[in-house]
Amino acid sequence: xxxxxxxxxxxxxxxxxxxxxxxxxxxxxxxxxxxxxxxxxxxxxxxxxxxxxxxxxxxxxxxxxxxxxxxxxxxxxxxxxxxxxxxxxxxxxxxxxxxxxxxxxxxx
Numbered sequence: 001x002x003x004x005x006x007x008x009x010x011x012x013x014x015x016x017x018x019x020x021x022x023x024x025x026x027x028x029x030x031x032x033x034x035x036x037x038x039x040x041x042x043x044x045x046x047x048x049x050x051x052x053x054x055x056x057x058x059x060x061x062x063x064x065x066x067x068x069x070x071x072x073x074x075x076x077x078x079x080x081x082x083x084x085x086x087x088x089x090x091x092x093x094x095x096x097x098x099x100x101x102x103x104x105x106x107x108x
Contacts, residue, residue, distance in 0.1 A: 015043050018068040020061050027065060032094065036084045039083060040065050041092035059086070062093045069095065079105060 006090040042048035079102040088094035
């Protein structure tokens with residue numbers, strides 16, 4: 001139960017920071033109800049401006065967010081990772097929850 005509470009605290013954190021190039025950008029993470037996965041949106045107009053000023057592609061920034069989330073999950077010893085949903089057409093960045101590690105453990 002402690003790990004679930006820790007993950008809930010992490011996932012509802014208001015400002016998840018990533019470094020993209022020379023910029024530190026804050027994102028708000030939320031769960032995509034009904035579709036699963038995680039959605040990352042710049043937490044303010046100022047952070048959206050930083051994202052644009054960085055000059056990085058949407059794919060590169062998405063990879064930076066993916067890596068940062070997975071690093072945090074690893075620190076918290078979670079049995080799953082996230083992968084960027086490259087087909088997502090909305091605002092922000094969408095990520096699938098990859099449960100392969102958990103399924104391998106359960107199927108032993």
